[in-house]
Amino acid sequence: MDDAQHDVRCRARRQTTQRLESLQRAGVTHLGKPASPAAAETPDACSAATETTKVSPNNEDNRRLLDVLAAEVAGCTRCQLLARTRKQTVFGVGSPHARLCFLGEAPGADEDRQGEPFVGRAGQLLTKIIEACTLKREDVYLLNVLKCRPPDNRNPLPDEVRNCRGFLNRQLEIIRPEFLCCLGAVAAQTLLDTTQTIGRLRGRFHEYQGVRVLCTYHPAYLLRNPAAKNDTWQDMQLLIREMGIELPRR
Numbered sequence: 638m639d640d641a642q643h644d645v646r647c648r649a650r651r652q653t654t655q656r657l658e659s660l661q662r663a664g665v666t667h668l669g670k671p672a673s674p675a676a677a678e679t680p681d682a683c684s685a686a687t688e689t690t691k692v693s694p695n696n697e698d699n700r701r702l703l704d705v706l707a708a709e710v711a712g713c714t715r716c717q718l719l720a721r722t723r724k725q726t727v728f729g730v731g732s733p734h735a736r737l738c739f740l741g742e743a744p745g746a747d748e749d750r751q752g753e754p755f756v757g758r759a760g761q762l763l764t765k766i767i768e769a770c771t772l773k774r775e776d777v778y779l780l781n782v783l784k785c786r787p788p789d790n791r792n793p794l795p796d797e798v799r800n801c802r803g804f805l806n807r808q809l810e811i812i813r814p815e816f817l818c819c820l821g822a823v824a825a826q827t828l829l830d831t832t833q834t835i836g837r838l839r840g841r842f843h844e845y846q847g848v849r850v851l852c853t854y855h856p857a858y859l860l861r862n863p864a865a866k867n868d869t870w871q872d873m874q875l876l877i878r879e880m881g882i883e884l885p886r887r
Contacts, residue, residue: 699733702811706804710784715800719785725752726785729808731778736880738814739763740805741855742823743783743793754779759856763820766856766869770877771884778812780805782827798827809848816880817848818873821855839872842879851876 707728714720727744730753739755747757755763764774783793783801793801805827809817819825822835828850829843838852853872854865877884 729780749786
């Protein structure tokens with residue numbers, strides 16, 4: 638086995654363990670068997686274990702798992718500075734079984750005060766973008782890489798991203814979106830583990846653990862640079878076409 642394969646299997650084991658721990662904390666005591674004997678006999682033990690831990694696509698199951706994880710996030714003090722300066726953690730909001738998630742970088746002052754992502758001016762613009770795609774905020778799921786506001790809205794530090802990455806991974810494992818839209822360079826580079834600029838990443842789909850990922854500009858950037866709104870709308874049209882959503886003719 639080469640190093641790449643070893644890393645993939647180790648990551649799968651970690652994800653499976655995290656998934657099982659979330660289920661246990663949520664009160665799940667039994668997991669179903671694989672759908673067929675052939676699936677149980679697969680030589681890849683990690684794949685088989687991951688398959689058997691899948692919960693049914695039930696909104697209440699997912700909501701309960703997200704609530705358990707949110708409580709864990711609320712008590713997190715891994716980043717001592719952020720834990721000391723935050724008003725509250727900002728976990729995520731929206732449909733617990735959304736086809737589409739929007740991922741930002743970190744909460745701002747308004748989000749820190751209200752405990753909900755994307756509620757400030759940038760959030761209001763994002764809501765308009767979502768509605769222009771014939772969707773509603775409650776149809777999608779909104780979350781950030783960091784669950785705490787960095788002082789003065791600075792960019793997240795590498796160790797802060799590492800400390801919060803497990804929470805992000807588990808959120809996505811519970812929701813299991815088909816599509817994910819990264820808003821801005823921090824979100825895109827964190828999720829895709831790349832150093833490419835948002836300008837190079839946008840305009841095409843990427844893949845993250847079976848999820849179709851599209852990257853575009855953060856709404857806060859659009860407020861400072863309105864000319865980029867056209868590029869973002871082109872990205873969103875690409876996204877909704879891939880999702881099979883038809884825009885009404887004007």
